[in-house]
Amino acid sequence: MTGAITAEEPGQAALTAGCPVAERSLLRCFARQRMGVISAVYLAGSLAACLAAPVLAPYPPDAQDLNIPFAGPSAAHLLGTDELGRDVLSRLLYGGVLTFAGVGEAVAVALLLAVPIGMIAGYHGRRLDQILGRFADILLAMPIIVVLLMLYAIFAGSQTAAMIVLGILSSASLFRVVRGSTLPLRGTGYVISARVSGVSTGRILRRHILPGVAGPVLVNASVIAAVAVVLQVGMNFIGFGAQPPNPSWGGMISDAQQALSEHPWQIASPGLAATLTILAIVLLGDAMRDAFAAKWGLESPAARTAQPPPPAATEPSPEVSSPVTPGATGPPEPTRASALLSVEAASVWLSGGGGVLVTDQVTFSVEAGQAVGLLGESGAGKTMTALAILGLLPADGQISGGRCWFAGTDLFSLDRRQRARRRGRGIAYIGQEPARNLDPCFTVGAHLKEILRTRAGKSESRKALNRMVEEALAAVGIVDPASVAARYPHQLSGGMAQRASIAIALATRPRLLIADEPTTALDATVQAEILDLLCSLRKEQGLSVLLVTHDWGVAAGSCDRAVVMYAGQVVETGTVRDLTQDPLHPYTRALLDSVPRMDTAGPLATIAGAPPAPGQWGAGCRFQPRCPLATAECGHGPVHLAGPPGRASRCIHSEVG
Amino acid sequence: MLSLLARRLAMSLLVLVIVPSLTFLFEALSPGNIAETLLGQNATAAQIRQLSRSFGLNRPLLWQYGHWLSGVLHGDLGTSYTTGQPVASMLSTRLPVTLSLAAGSMLVAIVIGLGLGLLSAVSGPRLRRLVDVLSVAGLAIPAFWLGINLVVLFAVKIPAFPATGYVPFASSPLQWLRSLVLPCLAIGVGLATLIAKQTRDQILTALDQDYVRSLRANGASESSVLLRHALRNASIPLITVVGVSFVGALTATVFLESVFVLPGLGSALSLAAQEHDLPTVEGISLYFTVMVVATNLIVDLAYGWLDPRAR
Numbered sequence: 001m002t003g004a005i006t007a008e009e010p011g012q013a014a015l016t017a018g019c020p021v022a023e024r025s026l027l028r029c030f031a032r033q034r035m036g037v038i039s040a041v042y043l044a045g046s047l048a049a050c051l052a053a054p055v056l057a058p059y060p061p062d063a064q065d066l067n068i069p070f071a072g073p074s075a076a077h078l079l080g081t082d083e084l085g086r087d088v089l090s091r092l093l094y095g096g097v098l099t100f101a102g103v104g105e106a107v108a109v110a111l112l113l114a115v116p117i118g119m120i121a122g123y124h125g126r127r128l129d130q131i132l133g134r135f136a137d138i139l140l141a142m143p144i145i146v147v148l149l150m151l152y153a154i155f156a157g158s159q160t161a162a163m164i165v166l167g168i169l170s171s172a173s174l175f176r177v178v179r180g181s182t183l184p185l186r187g188t189g190y191v192i193s194a195r196v197s198g199v200s201t202g203r204i205l206r207r208h209i210l211p212g213v214a215g216p217v218l219v220n221a222s223v224i225a226a227v228a229v230v231l232q233v234g235m236n237f238i239g240f241g242a243q244p245p246n247p248s249w250g251g252m253i254s255d256a257q258q259a260l261s262e263h264p265w266q267i268a269s270p271g272l273a274a275t276l277t278i279l280a281i282v283l284l285g286d287a288m289r290d291a292f293a294a295k296w297g298l299e300s301p302a303a304r305t306a307q308p309p310p311p312a313a314t315e316p317s318p319e320v321s322s323p324v325t326p327g328a329t330g331p332p333e334p335t336r337a338s339a340l341l342s343v344e345a346a347s348v349w350l351s352g353g354g355g356v357l358v359t360d361q362v363t364f365s366v367e368a369g370q371a372v373g374l375l376g377e378s379g380a381g382k383t384m385t386a387l388a389i390l391g392l393l394p395a396d397g398q399i400s401g402g403r404c405w406f407a408g409t410d411l412f413s414l415d416r417r418q419r420a421r422r423r424g425r426g427i428a429y430i431g432q433e434p435a436r437n438l439d440p441c442f443t444v445g446a447h448l449k450e451i452l453r454t455r456a457g458k459s460e461s462r463k464a465l466n467r468m469v470e471e472a473l474a475a476v477g478i479v480d481p482a483s484v485a486a487r488y489p490h491q492l493s494g495g496m497a498q499r500a501s502i503a504i505a506l507a508t509r510p511r512l513l514i515a516d517e518p519t520t521a522l523d524a525t526v527q528a529e530i531l532d533l534l535c536s537l538r539k540e541q542g543l544s545v546l547l548v549t550h551d552w553g554v555a556a557g558s559c560d561r562a563v564v565m566y567a568g569q570v571v572e573t574g575t576v577r578d579l580t581q582d583p584l585h586p587y588t589r590a591l592l593d594s595v596p597r598m599d600t601a602g603p604l605a606t607i608a609g610a611p612p613a614p615g616q617w618g619a620g621c622r623f624q625p626r627c628p629l630a631t632a633e634c635g636h637g638p639v640h641l642a643g644p645p646g647r648a649s650r651c652i653h654s655e656v657g
Numbered sequence: 658m659l660s661l662l663a664r665r666l667a668m669s670l671l672v673l674v675i676v677p678s679l680t681f682l683f684e685a686l687s688p689g690n691i692a693e694t695l696l697g698q699n700a701t702a703a704q705i706r707q708l709s710r711s712f713g714l715n716r717p718l719l720w721q722y723g724h725w726l727s728g729v730l731h732g733d734l735g736t737s738y739t740t741g742q743p744v745a746s747m748l749s750t751r752l753p754v755t756l757s758l759a760a761g762s763m764l765v766a767i768v769i770g771l772g773l774g775l776l777s778a779v780s781g782p783r784l785r786r787l788v789d790v791l792s793v794a795g796l797a798i799p800a801f802w803l804g805i806n807l808v809v810l811f812a813v814k815i816p817a818f819p820a821t822g823y824v825p826f827a828s829s830p831l832q833w834l835r836s837l838v839l840p841c842l843a844i845g846v847g848l849a850t851l852i853a854k855q856t857r858d859q860i861l862t863a864l865d866q867d868y869v870r871s872l873r874a875n876g877a878s879e880s881s882v883l884l885r886h887a888l889r890n891a892s893i894p895l896i897t898v899v900g901v902s903f904v905g906a907l908t909a910t911v912f913l914e915s916v917f918v919l920p921g922l923g924s925a926l927s928l929a930a931q932e933h934d935l936p937t938v939e940g941i942s943l944y945f946t947v948m949v950v951a952t953n954l955i956v957d958l959a960y961g962w963l964d965p966r967a968r
Contacts, residue, residue, distance in 0.1 A: 134668070141672045143949045145908040146926070146942045147679060153930040153938045154683040156694060230799050234912045237801055238927045257805055257916070260820075264809040271802040279797035286793075390874045424876010436867040440966060441889045447872075450885075454876050488965040501871065508876050 029291040036287020039280035046277065050096030057090035062245045070263045079269045082252070083259055088269050095247035095270070099232060099277065102163045102241075106228040107221050109167025110174050115217060117171075118178025119205045123186055132175070139172035148231065152240045159232070159241040166231065170224045177220045181213040215292035222285025226278050233274045249274050339365035339405070340544050341389070341427075341512055346402035346412070348384045348393060356615040358384045360568040361402065363641070366512060371538060371545040373555030373576065375591070376565035377611055382548045385565070386514050388412075389546075390429055391419035406512070424454060428510035432517040434497035438489035444500045445469050445485030451507040468507075476503040477533055495526035502533065506541075513537075516548045531558045552595045556580055564588050567612055567622035574647040584649035587623045621651070629653045665957050669950040676946040677729075677939045681722045684935070690714070694933050695738060712738060725939065734943070735936035737929075744940040747925070752944065754823055754921035755910050758844070759948075761837050762906040765845025766852055767899065773849065774856025778864070779883065788853050795850025801912035804843030808916070811839060821918040840917045844909040848902040855898045859891035866890070893964045900956035904949050 030036060049056055058078075065085035073080045079088040121129040147169065148162050155161045185191060191208050199207075235241050236250025244251065249270040256266035345361040359381035366372045374382045387393050389404055391411060404411040407426055411419065431437035438447060448469045453460065460468070466485075473481035476499045489497060498518060505513055515534065519527035535558055537543050549555055555562050555576060562579050564572040564587065572585040583589040593605035609626040612618070620635035621627070627634070633652060641648040684691065692709040693700065709715045713724065728735055734744035773791075777784040812820035818839050824832035863869065864887050872882055911923035918924070922941050929937035961967045 137668055138672055138675065141668065141950060141953055142676055143904065143907065143942075143945045145911050146676065146945045149911070149926050149930040150680050150938055150942060151683055153933050153935060154680065154687045154691070156933070226796060233799055234801055238912060238915045239931060240927075253802060253805065260805065260809060261813050264813060267802065267805050267809070271799070271805075274799055274802065275797050278799075279793065282793050282796050387870075392870055392873055420873070420879055423873060427874075429871060429874030431867050431871050433867065437871040439868045439872065439886050439890065441893075441964070442886070450872075450877055450881065451875050454878065490966050504871075505875055514874075 026291060026295050029294040030287060032294070033287035033290055035283045036291070039283040039287065042276070042280045043284065046096065047100050050093050050100055053090070053093035053097060057087075057093045059087040059090040061091050061094035061247045062086060063090075070259065070266065080266075082255060082266065088252075091247035091252060092249070092269060092273050095242070095249050095252060096273065098159065098236075098242055098246075098248050099229060099274075102159060102232045103225045103228045105160060105163040106167040106170060107225050109164050110171040110224050111217070111221060113168065113171040114174035114178055115210075115213070116205075118175045119182050119209050119213065121175070122179040122182025123201070123205060123209060125183075125186075129179070133179075136172040136175045139169055142169060144169050145231065148235065149240070152235070159235075162235065162241070163228065163232070166228055167224075170227065174217065174220050174224065177216045178213050181216045182209055185209050185212045215288070219285050219289045219292070222281050222288065226281045226285070229274060229278050229281065338367065340368045340370075340407075341366040341546070342403075342405040343385070343389065344403045344405070346385060346388055346404060347400045348381070348388050348397055349400040350384075350394070350397050350614075352396045354615075356613075357400070358397075358568055358614045359388070359565075360617075362565070362568075362570055363402075364563040364570060364573055366544050366546055368511070368544055369538065369542050370561060371534075371547060371559045373559035373562040374546060374548045374565065375550065375552065375555055375562055377550060377591075379611055379613070380565040381568040381614075382550075382565055383516055386429075386516055386546065386548050390427065390514060391416075391423060424451065424508045426510055427512045427514060428505035428508045429514045430498070430501045430505050430516070430518050433521045434494055434501050435489050435492070437501050438492075438497060438504075440489050443486055443488055444473070444492070444504075447500070447504050448472055448485070448507055451504055455508060472503045472507050473500065475506070476500075476537075477529075478503070493526075494522050495529060498522065498526075498530050499533065502530075502537075506537070506543075510543065512544045512546060514546045514548070517550070518547070519554060520549070520551070527554075534558060552580070552592055564591065567617050568614060569622065569650060570641060570648075571623065571650045572648065573641075574643075578647060584643070584647070584654035585623075585651045586627050586629050586653070588649075590626075623651075662957060662961075665954060669954055672950055673943075673946055677725075677943045678722065680935055680939050680942070681718055681725075685718050691933060691935060725936075729943065734940035737937050738934045739929075739932050739937075740934075744936050747937070748922065748940055748944060751920055751922050751925050753825070754919050755907075755914070755923055757826070757833070757837055758840055758910050758913065758919065758921060759903065759906045761841035762844035762848065762909070763899070763903055765841050766848035766902055766906070769846065769849035770852025771856055773853040775860060775883070775888070777853065778857045778860035778887075785857065788850070788857055792850040792854040795847040798847060799912075800844050800847050800909045801916050803846065804840060804913050804916045807839045807843055823917075823919045823921075836917075836919075840913045840919065843916075844906050844913055848905055852895070852898055852902060855895055856891060859894050860887050863887040863890040889963070893960065896956055896959045896963060900952050903952050907945060907948055 053061075058076075063086060065081065068077075068081050068085045069083050071077055071081040071085070077087050077089070079092065082088055082091070117132060121132045144166065147165060151158075151162050151165055185208070191204060194204050194208060232241065233248075233250040233253070236248040237254045238250075239254070242248035242251055252270035253267055253274075256263070256270065259266060342365040344363050346359060346363070347357060347361055348359040350356055350358050362381065362385050364372065364374075374385065376382050384393070384397065387397070388399055389406075389411065391414070393399070399412050402412060409422075411422070414422065438444070442450075445466075449465050452465060452468050452472070469485050470481040473484055478484050478496070478499055484492070484496065484500065492500065502513075502518075513534075518534070519530050522530060531554065534545060534547075538545060545559075547555060547559055559576050561574065562576050563570055564579070564585065566587050572579060572583065572588045574584075579588055580592060583592055587607075590605070590607045594607060607626055612622060612625070618624075618635070620637060621630070621639045624630045624634040629651075631653075639650050639652055641650045643649050643654075690705070690709070692705045692712070692714050696704055696708060706715075713721060716724075725735060732745060734748070736742065737744055737747065740747070773788060777788045808820045811817050818835055823836050826833040860883070864882070869882055869886060872886060873879075877886075910921060911927060913919070914921045914924035915927060922944055925937065926941040926945075928934075929941065
């Protein structure tokens with residue numbers, strides 16, 4: 001994973017933990033992690049205080065004063081005294097040395113073992129890697145606590161031995177991290193060129209691989225350190241490691257437990273010392289992870305902050321308002337009254353990345369039995385429009401204006417719950433990648449039964465449901481429905497999965513099917529089969545289809561009307577025939593010219609430049625920067641959709657006949 | 658899948674052999690003689706020789722190892738150095754205590770963790786943040802210290818549960834339950850925060866998938882999307898977390914059995930380690946290793962059962 005995330009879909013663009021690209025030095029990225037800085041300061045401070053215990057501590061660790069057992073905090077004893085009148089603060093400081101030393105030993109051993117071995121395993125691969133991997137598996141499967149106690153049983157009281165063994169056992173997980181981070185680095189250009197030019201393996205590992213694995217290693221080392229503190233304090237608590245009267249945090253908890261009913265607060269100081277240390281280590285690890293993520297431009301969980309609200313309503317609707325009469329040349333431009341679906345000035349707002357409008361007052365409609373193509377490049381707002389109709393915008397998306405009439409209801413006026421209740425009634429959906437649009441854990445039959453049951457109610461018998469499943473699959477041209485029903489998505493070919501998806505969508509008995517790039521992920525021949533299937537289903541069932549596609553070939557072959565979108569706006573609508581034979585908008589023309597054709601020679605036309613990202617649309621015509629017809633006038637102000645009934649274009653140069 | 662399972666099984670057996678053998682390895686590395694350690698500094702040479710002979714410690718270490726291994730294969734884990742009792746029979750009464758504790762802790766961890774994780778996945782950012790905070794706290798607070806705090810609160814201040822002790826299920830199911838509540842909470846709460854965080858993340862990942870959009874668009878109910886589809890897909894990575902948690906719970910039993918004076922394997926292990934009672938240490942290490950290895954195998958099997966792609 002690198003930071004190669006393009007800003008093509010602005011709503012999904014990565015946020016970088018508030019770390020501006022220009023100043024991505026690791027230290028600065030880390031400095032922005034407030035909890036991490038506090039943790040680092042706390043750890044450094046308490047380590048220094050413990051090391052300086054002989055100077056800082058007000059009393060020697062075993063100085064008893066039997067006159068004042070269990071004293072509360074006072075000026076003489078800041079944290080009070082224990083059962084023998086020993087100063088708790090002094091004992092915490094002296095005991096902390098043991099804790100920090102143990103953590104240091106365990107982490108150092110794990111690092112010394114795992115980093116070189118992990119890099120070698122990842123760099124060399126093959127047999128050596130396999131053997132080391134198995135070895136790590138075995139270490140990982142060992143119960144750490146048991147091994148540590150065995151060690152204590154033989155080497156009585158040697159904490160160093162225990163921590164070294166803990167380091168060895170922990171090195172297995174660290175080994176995996178190092179190896180995993182080395183693998184992708186092995187194939188990078190600079191490593192290959194270093195190898196080709198004869199740089200020694202050791203030098204490549206040190207100079208080129210080590211900096212790349214350092215981040216994950218540090219993060220993982222913090223986990224090992226936290227585990228080391230937990231285990232060490234626990235072992236001290238049950239009587240291993242430091243022997244009385246030598247102080248240790250775990251031993252102090254154990255002493256305090258003896259007087260629990262009379263002096264319960266005695267357990268507080270040593271327990272809190274351990275807890276705060278572990279807390280600081282964990283938070284430091286999290287902060288390092290986020291700092292590395294920010295440096296490499298990956299989104300971190302901490303970066304998902306509050307989103308700005310959408311702006312107030314934009315310009316008043318300038319859309320077509322001419323009375324409509326049926327055209328003579330093709331299917332009529334529908335009105336709200338006659339249309340099955342009528343989208344009016346739909347605007348969708350995404351709050352990610354500072355907030356952008358991704359569709360701007362999109363207006364079109366779909367008549368009963370019609371197939372309408374929604375066309376445009378990726379990022380034009382087609383899919384967002386489709387999702388708005390379905391009421392399935394992403395979490396950061398919302399409808400900031402417009403209406404969507406379907407079966408007498410404005411779907412945009414419904415709240416989340418009402419909209420959810422209406423889903424699966426009248427409008428169905430199939431998605432782009434058929435295999436990913438089926439739940440991998442469920443068979444095709446289970447998918448179908450679930451949808452059938454919501455429609456038919458729970459009263460249907462098992463047998464009847466099975467029959468309905470097979471009928472539904474047969475209806476989409478599947479020859480052996482019983483066998484396909486029993487298969488899981490990963491056992492289906494792309495075409496078969498898309499047929500199954502269509503069967504599931506049709507199980508709702510919809511009047512409108514929204515198909516989002518239904519054939520893009522399929523082979524050309526399968527593509528044609530699926531389009532044929534949709535065509536015949538339209539004829540047989542009177543189904544309306546809204547076909548979202550970037551492909552003129554697909555739209556021309558299977559749609560009656562087309563709606564062309566560019567930069568969030570509808571730029572041209574009309575019958576497919578009008579649009580293909582006599583495009584009014586220069587973008588439509590350019591899009592048509594870029595379709596590969598067998599009958600013309602010469603290079604394929606492309607559209608120079610790239611569509612503007614949402615939020616950078618400008619005041620005038622949005623296609624103007626790429627348009628061959630552009631004049632100064634084009635940039636003056638918003639261009640409105642205009643045209644005769646059933647036909648409209650958003651261009652001041654288009655000659656509307 | 659079958660070859661993977663066979664490999665896992667072979668590795669499990671290897672771990673099963675290696676871990677208890679480590680005591681013999683450590684003994685070989687140790688400069689001293691275990692009989693000396695057992696008898697203390699004031700022992701005479703004659704006493705040491707006599708003890709060595711009676712425990713078979715005068716034989717070569719490899720012979721001792723072979724003797725122990727053949728005993729294990731016959732169900733004989735040897736005799737305790739300190740009590741003179743057969744290790745196997747002593748452990749058989751202690752195993753149910755540790756298993757009750759670990760299972761109860763997992764019950765707490767899974768019920769709280771799954772519930773909190775699901776709730777925070779479907780609710781607003783505030784609860785999601787709370788889960789983050791809790792999961793860090795759950796990592797940071799040592800379970801045994803939490804256990805002592807629970808004793809202060811719910812056994813000393815409010816005497817609702819016993820502070821220490823264990824009652825076998827057979828003698829009184831209710832008292833058995835009461836004796837387990839606090840230690841299970843102490844272990845389970847920390848693990849619950851880990852499971853909650855993972856559940857939340859995995860559910861959110863699952864809800865982000867294309868199939869969820871398709872299911873919703875075609876009218877699948879929100880409860881089915883969450884509980885049937887998202888939870889099922891999330892359970893595949895979650896089962897690994899549950900396995901890791903169970904091993905963590907087993908580790909924690911060693912400390913918690915000490916806090917609550919429960920007669921389980923963990924407290925026996927720490928006592929035996931303190932008394933250098935090697936046969937008991939070896940026997941318990943075998944028991945613990947079997948439990949850890951079995952957990953890993955069950956996780957592997959569950960993987961295949963939950964994920965049709967892995968079958």
